[in-house]
Amino acid sequence: xxxxxxxxxxxxxxxxxxxxxxxxxxxxxxxxxxxxxxxxxxxxxxxxxxxxxxxxxxxxxxxxxxxxxxxxxxxxxxxxxxxxxxxxxxxxxxxxxxxxxxxxxxxxxxxxxxxxxxxxxxxxxxxxxxxxxxxxxxxxxxxxxxxxxxxxxxxxxxxxxxxxxxxxxxxxxxxxxxxxxxxxxxxxxxxxxxxxxxxxxxxxxxxxxxxxxxxxxxxxxxxxxxxxxxxxxxxxxxxxxxxxxxxxxxxxxxxxxx
Amino acid sequence: xxxxxxxxxxxxxxxxxxxxxxxxxxxxxxxxxxxxxxxxxxxxxxxxxxxxxxxxxxxxxxxxxxxxxxxxxxxxxxxxxxxxxxxxxxxxxxxxxxxxxxxxxxxxxxxxxxxxxxxxxxxxxxxxxxxxxxxxxxxxxxxxxxxxxxxxxxxxxxxxxxxxxxxxxxxxxxxxxxxxxxxxxxxxxxxxxxxxxxxxxxxxxxxxxxxxxxxxxxxxxxxxxxxxxxxxxxxxxxxxxxxxxxxxxxxxxxxxxxxxxxxxxxxxx
Numbered sequence: 011x012x013x014x015x016x017x018x019x020x021x022x023x024x025x026x027x028x029x030x031x032x033x034x035x036x037x038x039x040x041x042x043x044x045x046x047x048x049x050x051x052x053x054x055x056x057x058x059x060x061x062x063x064x065x066x067x068x069x070x071x072x073x074x075x076x077x078x079x080x081x082x083x084x085x086x087x088x089x090x091x092x093x094x095x096x097x098x099x100x101x102x103x104x105x106x107x108x109x110x111x112x113x114x115x116x117x118x119x120x121x122x123x124x125x126x127x128x129x130x131x132x133x134x135x136x137x138x139x140x141x142x143x144x145x146x147x148x149x150x151x152x153x154x155x156x157x158x159x160x161x162x163x164x165x166x167x168x169x170x171x172x173x174x175x176x177x178x179x180x181x182x183x184x185x186x187x188x189x190x191x192x193x194x195x196x197x198x199x200x201x202x203x204x205x206x207x208x209x210x211x212x213x214x215x216x217x218x219x220x221x222x223x224x225x226x227x228x229x230x231x232x233x234x235x236x237x238x239x240x241x242x243x244x245x246x247x248x249x250x251x252x253x254x255x256x257x258x259x260x261x262x263x264x265x266x267x268x
Numbered sequence: 269x270x271x272x273x274x275x276x277x278x279x280x281x282x283x284x285x286x287x288x289x290x291x292x293x294x295x296x297x298x299x300x301x302x303x304x305x306x307x308x309x310x311x312x313x314x315x316x317x318x319x320x321x322x323x324x325x326x327x328x329x330x331x332x333x334x335x336x337x338x339x340x341x342x343x344x345x346x347x348x349x350x351x352x353x354x355x356x357x358x359x360x361x362x363x364x365x366x367x368x369x370x371x372x373x374x375x376x377x378x379x380x381x382x383x384x385x386x387x388x389x390x391x392x393x394x395x396x397x398x399x400x401x402x403x404x405x406x407x408x409x410x411x412x413x414x415x416x417x418x419x420x421x422x423x424x425x426x427x428x429x430x431x432x433x434x435x436x437x438x439x440x441x442x443x444x445x446x447x448x449x450x451x452x453x454x455x456x457x458x459x460x461x462x463x464x465x466x467x468x469x470x471x472x473x474x475x476x477x478x479x480x481x482x483x484x485x486x487x488x489x490x491x492x493x494x495x496x497x498x499x500x501x502x503x504x505x506x507x508x509x510x511x512x513x514x515x516x517x518x519x520x521x522x523x524x525x526x527x528x529x530x531x532x533x534x535x536x537x
């Protein structure tokens with residue numbers, strides 16, 4: 011199952027902020043090329059911390075973490091982060107927001123403009139190139155954010171509850187679009203979510219986590235073949251997977267409040 | 269329990285109400301003049317003030333022009349230096365810690381006290397006036413802009429760090445644009461202060477600025493000549509000059525922000 015070299019590899023990792031409580035304990039996990047791993051669990055289980063460690067925004071306390079065969083910071087140019095809110099710069103148009111990663115790399119203006127146009131077209135926002143973020147709906151903003159994350163064709167995508175604030179219809183549609191984009195870019199993904207059905211729909215692996223200290227509780231493999239279509243959600247085997255994950259989550263929550 | 273709903277005034281009311289209250293104020297003015305028996309040189313009527321403004325129009329206009337030059341020069345100096353200072357304060361925590369308290373001390377010192385010293389050092393005339401204007405309008409700009417540079421959204425900073433942005437890129441492409449609303453708020457305060465600073469500077473400096481003098485000099489001159497209606501007319505002119513400054517900055521504010529900033533949110537979005 012595992013490829014020649016994992017994209018992300020945690021080995022007996024432990025994380026605490028300063029002398030505070032242990033946020034993540036004894037985490038061992040390897041993400042293979044092409045994995046779409048969802049991290050789900052109660053608040054305080056450290057799932058967002060995992061993304062911050064992988065992106066190099068926060069340092070590891072103990073144990074090891076290798077990202078794309080090197081340190082998190084050195085792997086930065088091959089990974090992208092999608093935040094909970096779209097984090098678009100409000101003074102830039104949609105197109106110029108998508109251009110930003112290229113601009114920071116010093117790409118020539120014409121080249122980055124063409125690339126941004128192409129990316130926006132791929133997320134269905136061809137008509138909204140010159141709109142400012144405040145003129146866009148929540149779902150459209152998130153599409154711009156995804157387009158921006160994919161401009162540099164990252165091998166690893168980190169998503170921190172990107173669709174949490176959206177209504178269910180928009181969320182489902184964006185889930186499907188994200189999988190369609192994955193068919194094209196073949197990125198590996200670490201996806202933090204609170205929604206069990208979203209996790210089942212998107213992932214091939216779901217990590218259920220427990221809190222205080224944050225740790226892995228169990229893994230559920232989801233073997234529905236990609237590409238997946240929206241009708242999958244109505245199938246009984248989908249519901250069975252949702253139930254399986256929910257059961258694990260209940261165990262975790264019961265250990266918190268016996 | 270429902271909160272009482274404030275009824276939004278219509279645009280007609282927004283125009284009409286200030287006109288009505290203004291007319292009421294003028295009526296009150298005439299009433300006080302009539303029933304108090306005060307003489308024209310103590311409380312001139314609005315008509316006498318306008319008449320004085322008309323007869324003194326050449327001097328008032330020339331003086332307003334002189335004051336505008338001093339105020340604009342001091343304002344621009346404050347705008348540029350304020351921007352630069354804030355960048356320095358925003359870049360380095362150590363610099364901020366060592367300079368900001370002293371800027372506060374400078375701000376706490378009344379400019380009135382400093383003015384004679386400034387005139388002594390910078391000399392009478394425009395240099396002294398510009399220095400006073402700069403001093404009075406500089407601090408609000410620094411305070412606002414520095415606050416803005418330090419208020420950058422943490423997720424945006426994380427985004428830039430993730431993209432391996434250099435500190436210079438982070439400053440120019442992220443912190444400075446996100447601080448623009450703060451900078452413009454500082455400029456707006458400075459715009460109300462700059463004409464005051466210039467007029468005060470002229471008042472202290474006197475007649476030496478090339479023979480003609482600004483509004484501040486006219487205040488001094490009319491006062492000693494007991495030309496009270498003309499003094500009121502000078503106040504009116506100063507007020508109009510202040511309006512021009514504030515209107516100019518409001519336009520700048522609109523031009524920079526209206527496309528993207530929430531303070532210009534329209535009802536149809």
